[in-house]
Amino acid sequence: MKVHIDAQNTIKYEKAGTHEHNRYEKIHNVVFEKSSKASYLVAKEIADLIREKNKKGETCVLGLATGSSPIRVYDELVKMHKNEGLSFKNVVTFNLDEYYPMNAESIHSYHYFMNEHLFNHIDIPKDQINIPNGTIDQDEIASYCKAYEEKIAKYGGLDFQLLGIGRTGHIGFNEPGSHYNSITRSITLDQLTREDAAPSFLGIENVPKKAITMGVGTVFSAKRIVLLAWGHKKASVLKETIEGEISPQIPATYLQEHNNTTFVLDTEAASLLTRFESPWLVGEVTWTDAMTKRAVVWLCDKVEKSILRLTDKDYNEHGLASLITEKGSSYELNIEMFNKLQHTITGWPGGKPNADDTNRPERKSPEKKRVIIFSPHPDDDVISMGGTFDRLVEQGHEVHIAYQTSGNIAVSNADALKYAEVAMDFLPEGEELEKIKEVVTGINKKKENETDAISVRELKGLIRKRESIAATRYFNVPDTQVHFLNLPFYETGTVKKHPLGPDDIQIVRDLIASVKPHQVYAAGDLADPHGTHKVCLDAVFKAMAELKSEPFMNDCWLWLYRGAWHEWEIHEIDMAVPMSPDQVLRKRKAIFFHQTQKDGVLFQGEDLREFWVRAEDRNKKTAQHYRDLGLADYAAIEAFKRFDY
Incomplete structure (x- = not known):
């Protein structure tokens, strides 16, 4: 029997093989437009299982995962505990994995993650929580892992296992090459897995090379398995997992033989499945x-x-x-x-005056438009749409840039120290110098698990602000049209952010109401439902929805751009703005003003190219695709999708 979600968003059961697409797909899956709805329904299934077991006087044994994918599920379970009285007193949990070596108190540990997102907010007894120990002595790991297996077996096995999937196809930390019958053990992490973890560790050199993980066999013994995956970065491995052959090189493919597994995906994660791609x-x-x-x-x-x-x-x-x-x-x-x-191609992103606009992506009037470019971080504007930005200013439109967050956590301590020491050399003795000395002391005394002091974060934010203003001045934008919103959700000092709140939305709303734009550009990256780009986009969506009744909004169009890693597919593009070789160079120079984000940027992730290289390669690839289709031949193209809000 297989789980599926019907049109009323209730959980139903059906036999496998009843859908046409099952001749391609070997694992049952359900696809949602929004990961939030999917996460709620998965949380509801877990809650129903807990309640059912409780009525029978039985223990509910849950296998739990970490990473960004299950965060919303845990949020929903916490809400159900607080608002609906869902009790976890009959629940025993076993987490999939932990880095090794890793202290449980470290902000990078999965102990910390689980406490932060779930355990600290529910009534589960602490002795019923089991997470692999990342501090066990090397020579005791084998016996420790055997005991972990025996404890799972003692409770009768896992009733429900929640999973994510890595881009190597790993489940837990079962990397390529893991055996079908593998059990809890120590494992060496794949380089790609470590690269994906690098942002939260502030550099790949800080990511442990090993981990302790449940084995494929341990996971496979669960009575029910639900795997979550969000965003385009998971699309390729999901296609191989769901439609490909079983292979130890993609351990998740072993789940094809499990008789009660469901993959819960969003549309971007499912985009390469045959039933969506073709x-x-x-x-x-x-x-x-x-x-x-x-x-x-x-x-x-x-x-x-x-x-x-x-x-x-x-x-x-x-x-x-x-x-x-x-x-x-x-x-x-x-x-x-x-x-x-x-007709998607235009050199006039703000519309061409005195021209027939029947087949053009933008209106010709008003001839001079008011424009807001929302940039989640203080460099996304030039990285993602620097050519279009430059063209809009050059063609006489009133262009406003709105930097939604300070971007302060992406400035290294070394860069902050450099700027602080320059200020120390320049300032005379006095109150200002003492403040700078305080910043230098804060940087030098900072311990691994500590967040930056507020004064350090202020300095890092100012560094990024001044880099941004240098870039906007290069494009001839008046300083009065550059807005630093510093949305509160971002200001935690850590990679983990607060949820989007009313104050964030109000700040964005106030700016839109003040400018009364004819065009709004916003970052349309939806890969990570908890990422800064997604939260910033939601702030724009919600603010524009609240303002929809205002008369000026009738003439306001919303255009979405993509980030440095990913571009709209050709069939999705509504406006393609070409760039000449000279314009490509101007865009590159604008990116170069963001010096702290060059040469060893903290958050490179899996792609070791610098941001300007990624951006140019992406723009050239889009132009090449247009060229291959027999369309116009340009050096580079930036692409946009119009969104009807």
């Missing part, structure tokens, strides 16, 4: 404009042809016969799609 291969589709555009671009990539060279045979041999039947012929369809994609 649904015409699965069954009948409704040929909307969006679906037709997707299919034609997909076919061009598949047969390596430009749009106008596609033939009836190409369509027929690749599952698109119904599209040709509906449209009449490949000739007519090709011309239609060529024109639609060609």
Whole structure:
């Protein structure tokens, strides 16, 4: 039996193999537009299991995971405990893993994570919590792991196992090569896993090389398994896991043989599954404009042809016969799609004055527009849309830049110390010098698990502010049109942030109401539901929704850009702004003003290229794709998707 979620968002059961897409998909999965709704339903299933076991006087044994994916599930369970009286007194938990070596008190430990997100907020007895010990002596690890297995068995095994998935396909810390029958043990972490963890450790050199983890066999013994995955970064490994062959190189594929597993995904994580990437291969589709555009671009990539060279045979041999039947012929369809994609390209992102705008992405009037570019961090504006930003100013629009967060945690102590010591050398004796000395002392005395002192965070925020102003001045934006919002949710001094609150939304709302923009640009990165970009985007969405009744909002369009790592797919793009080689260089120079984010930036993640290189490569790749489709030939292109709020 398999779990699925019906239209009323209640949990139902059905036999496997009843969906057409199951001829491709070997693991049952459900896909949600929003991870928040998915997380609530998973939490509800866990809560129902706890209550059911409690009624029977039985212990509920939960296997729990860490990472960003389950955070919202834990939040929902805490709400259910506080608001609905859900008790955890009959619950025993076993966590999947822990870094080794790792002190339980460290902010990087999974002990700390679980206490912070769940255990400190519910009524579970502390002696019923089990998390691998990251401080056990090396020569005692084998016996410790054996005892961990025996304790799980003593409780009758896991009733429910919650999982995430790493980009290597690991579950727990079962890295590529893990055996089907593996049990709790010590393991060496894959380089990619360590790179993904690097941001929270402020550098890969601080990430442990080993861990203690439940084995694949231990996980597989759970009566029920739910795996959570959000965002496009997980899409590739999920396709291999759900549709590929079972392989020890992707340990998650072992779950294909578990008889009660469900993957719970958001749309971006599921985007490469056949039923989403090429649904015409699965069954009948409704040929909307969006679906037709997707299919034609997909076919061009598949047969390596430009749009106008596609033939009836190409369509027929690749599952698109119904599209040709509906449209009449490949000739007519090709011309239609060529024109639609060609019309996304414009050198006038604010609209072209005195021109026919019927087939242009932006309106020609008003001729001079008021524009707000929302930048989650103090460099996303130039990294993600620096060419368009420059073009808007050059074409005479009133461009406002709104930096939503201070970005202070992304400034290294070494950089902060350098600036503080310059100030010490410059300032005479007095109150200001004493404050700078206090900052230097705070940096030098800071211990590993401590957050920066407020004065240190202030300095780091000012460093990023001045770098931003240098870049906006380079693009000839008056300082009065540069806004530092310093949204409160961000100011925790750690990677973990507060939830979005009313104060954050009000700050964004006040700026929009003040400027009364015709265009708003915002970062549309949705990969991490708890990431700063997503929270900043939600602040814009909520503020604009609250202002929707205001008359000026009738003329306000919202354009979404992507970050340095990922671009909109060609079929998703509503506006493509080309850049000449000279404009590419101007964008690069604007990025260079953010010196603290160059050469060894703290939050590089899995991609070791510098931000400016990533941005240029992404823009060049988009231009190359347009070129391959037989469209215009440009050095680089920045892409945007219009959002109807």
